[in-house]
Amino acid sequence: MITVAEAHALLAGLVAPLEMEQVPLAEAHGRVLARDISAGRDQPPFAASSMDGYAIKAAEAELHAMFRVIGESAAGHRFSGALGAGQAVRIFTGAPVPEGADFVVIQENVSAKGDLITITDGPGVKSNIRPAGVDFRKGMTLAAPRLLRPADIALLAAMNHDRVPVTRRPKVALIATGDELVMPGERPGADQIIASNTFGLQAMLAEAGAQPRLLPVARDSYASLATAFDLAQGADLVITVGGASVGDHDLVGEVAAGLGMERAFYKVAMRPGKPLMAGRLAGAAMVGLPGNPVSAMVCGYLFILPMIRAMLGLGADLPALKQARLNAALERNGPREHYLRARVEADRVTAFENQDSSLLTVLSEANALLVRPADDGPRAAGEMVNYLPL
Amino acid sequence: MITVAEAHALLAGLVAPLEMEQVPLAEAHGRVLARDISAGRDQPPFAASSMDGYAIKAAEAELHAMFRVIGESAAGHRFSGALGAGQAVRIFTGAPVPEGADFVVIQENVSAKGDLITITDGPGVKSNIRPAGVDFRKGMTLAAPRLLRPADIALLAAMNHDRVPVTRRPKVALIATGDELVMPGERPGADQIIASNTFGLQAMLAEAGAQPRLLPVARDSYASLATAFDLAQGADLVITVGGASVGDHDLVGEVAAGLGMERAFYKVAMRPGKPLMAGRLAGAAMVGLPGNPVSAMVCGYLFILPMIRAMLGLGADLPALKQARLNAALERNGPREHYLRARVEADRVTAFENQDSSLLTVLSEANALLVRPADDGPRAAGEMVNYLPL
Structure with a gap:
């Protein structure tokens, strides 16, 4: 034995x-990344506003300061000019920060009249700007092997991959x-x-x-x-x-x-x-x-x-054991490892009474296998034991 | 707010x-059972041997007892006759127990010579017979709603369902x-x-x-x-x-x-x-x-x-909170609930340093959201906190 x-x-x-194959990004979820994949660009690709407000110079960001609004920067439509002293550019979340600006005062802290704005609340010290590449830089790598979860799929999209190398x-x-x-x-x-x-x-x-x-x-x-x-x-x-x-x-x-x-x-x-x-x-x-x-x-x-x-390239480890407290005492185990059908609820584990290996009804109600080593001694209620979640 | x-x-x-639809059993995994479904038969449908051995009468199951083997019962091929005193039927795991028999002596405890067998080791008290219906009885119900897992699929098969009513x-x-x-x-x-x-x-x-x-x-x-x-x-x-x-x-x-x-x-x-x-x-x-x-x-x-x-009919509960120990202290939380991207390893939780909501790289490395209530006080390393697994 x-x-x-x-x-x-x-x-x-x-x-x-197994070997690698390429699949469309929309089908890559739940698959295993087969080789390292790297970003083709910075994200964000430009310094971007994290708020709706007005882009100005940080040196001028003071209570009661006034600015003339000389243009607008929206997501997908940057302000093409440069910003000078006393000037502001209306800016929206995600939009490129104009040249010459290094601060965004949020719209809630401003009163606007025509093309003039006044800072009406302390603008604080947070610039409300996300630097270019703050999420990732061109060349950043997602390492294989990796079971691709929803957030990975979003990341691969942001890295501009429409096809993904996965294990067959x-x-x-x-x-x-x-x-x-x-x-x-x-x-x-x-x-x-x-x-x-x-x-x-x-x-x-x-x-x-x-x-x-x-x-x-x-x-x-x-x-x-x-x-x-x-x-x-x-x-x-x-x-x-x-x-x-x-x-x-x-x-x-x-x-x-x-x-x-x-x-x-x-x-x-x-x-x-x-x-x-x-x-x-x-x-x-x-x-x-x-x-x-x-x-x-x-x-x-x-x-x-x-x-x-x-x-799939994920290694052949046995599933990882977890621990829970025994709800009821168990007799000494025999000379064979025993995988008892059990239920874990709120960190307490209860083995089903009938452990006959023909009982699908019991397996269907089980959410764990309580794992007993060969010749494991008697166990009292309250002792910690190992289990595998099902 | x-x-x-x-x-x-x-x-x-x-x-x-949503409404119900019928799907083939082989496609029912991961779907939600839409209405109660009941067994059309007993399982097992007959008293069955749980071992390879010889079916005899329990009253005759004694060390050194001898029997004449009058036939064979295999899975799918029952012995059609009835068993009398001093008689045995060769039987295999899963086979119907012949009429007149109520004990199976395992083959390791028997020596056979021609059509005669002798019990050579104490046969014990365990009958090695699974009664008809021990897993489930005709009419036994699997209750809806229920997310169908692999063991449920096996159970539905054993209940003889080739199509399953599931929520669209x-x-x-x-x-x-x-x-x-x-x-x-x-x-x-x-x-x-x-x-x-x-x-x-x-x-x-x-x-x-x-x-x-x-x-x-x-x-x-x-x-x-x-x-x-x-x-x-x-x-x-x-x-x-x-x-x-x-x-x-x-x-x-x-x-x-x-x-x-x-x-x-x-x-x-x-x-x-x-x-x-x-x-x-x-x-x-x-x-x-x-x-x-x-x-x-x-x-x-x-x-x-x-x-x-x-x-899907599973109720709209928020995902259940779990608990882990903080790896590093956290400052007081502000007036909004905070779902911090975090990693849980071996029941300790660590929030990522940069919690900017643009960072897919951080979300991709996270396996949990550390949940802080509004105005939650400062928390010391080692305190238990709530998290949601991702």
Whole structure:
């Protein structure tokens, strides 16, 4: 048996960062910046007023001072002349500050009559001018890799990029296996259940930035599984669900080996979970997940998501642990790491009573996995424990 | 001046939950369940083995007991007969438990020879059987509204739903206004800057489950703005950025009023931010955001996202505050609520030094808004303060 950390490292070693592609800026959100990108210009490109008011010389900014207004500077329409002593230029937020001006007195501190203005309130010391380049200078770099969030998209726009170099999304083929499965919406026979794992995994993978693809259910036959692997061609990662155990009916490993997979088979010391199968097959990484719904989703979270992140260039770290206070005591843990379905509310964590790995209702109500190390001692209510947010 | 909470309530009052639509299960992730949905069957639909082993009678499950194996039950292929005294059925994980059996002895505790098996290790008291309906019963309900996460998608599949009733995505038209703006990728003139706010807002809105649409930049003219409002037809929410201030060049309010908007104009006591304009226009909600990049994004976060959530049926609550410890002292706050760009690392929060509302570089590095109430006293390093995660 290997630990979760060991299994995670072995699986992450099956993948590498994918190549770059260019996408339109409006589609770059949630993607991963693939190479450093730099600003083609200063922002702002000129000294700009941060207020509506009048541009004057700072040396003349005194209470009761009077000025003659000689023009106007609006956003997009600068005042083309230069400003002399005793002169002012009407100016609006974002507009270029005219040559010769180095102060903006805000309109609330001024009374205007015709083309004359008088400062009627102390103008203060703040110039109300944003220097050219105060946000960024030409050549300033946004460093890759970086998961692009809304503020990054705004920044890339301001830097004048309409296309963005991002890492290609990993293509993931999802194969549910088992004679007992029918697709949602079909009428199941008495012995049958609905394929659910691959739908949950598809959602999880899409959320993580992958491009998942659901293949038809593979039956428990060599031919059906071989067909499924064939349909998976072109994927960066092939995931089978079910059939990776040790029962007589677990053909997945046999078929994958027959197709040339260098097979690794890990017994991972964790609950929920079962042996994981993994290797590389025809240019793709391949992972066989257990078929119990909760095991499949938890293994997807712990092992598959880091592989996706590694392919996106974000590194393959396990998700970061958080801490909360136990709401109720826990008995001593056994020899396997345990990922208990739990709810965290207001920094207190409560494990669900029934931890059977078939219970999707419990997983659906959970918002965290309470993480217990192997052989963790009994824990009293109020103790701090680790969890992973879901 | 009104408070952030008052402005938020006024804006939320401009919208209502949208209608329902049916989407395929594979596209339901991230959508909001619009009405309660119930299971059409029990899960599992039959008592099922949770292990690979042999189904027997619990009363006979004793060390050294021998059984004759009379058949096999695999997932999808039940054993059709009934099991008598001294008999066993080979059974695999997930397979129906045969009639007459109420215990599964795991294969590791058995030695098999031909069609005879002997229990070689204490079989324990755990039956290794999942009763029919242990996950859910026919009629069990998933309650709306509910943002559908991956585990919910798996659960809906197991309930046998291939289509899901969800709230329609809010259609949002985004209008950047200003003679100074060009689109990313264009060559700006000396007085011009790149439109960035609407790109950042588009990403923010898409992330929140809306369907944003970028309209062409509207110029500072009545005709151009009227055209933009015309192009926005069909949207549930129209957002303008810039031009909602009080300067001579702020035409947005004038044009919207001319088109029949019942206008509300709020001075919100907050930083960053400026007056917000809002109302209803031709069947849509309309909000005018300030044009400073950081103001637009922060107001989007505080005011627009709750409107999106309200339209999705999730309620219009402000995002929930979290707490962290101040890394460095803060001076007394002024009379307006302040949303400082900040970084939270390991439960300590640090406000950026330069809080100018034009700095996209600072917003892009921030992962939180440190929230200071109006007139909040000086705060020492180590004190707990509120923040909103970004």
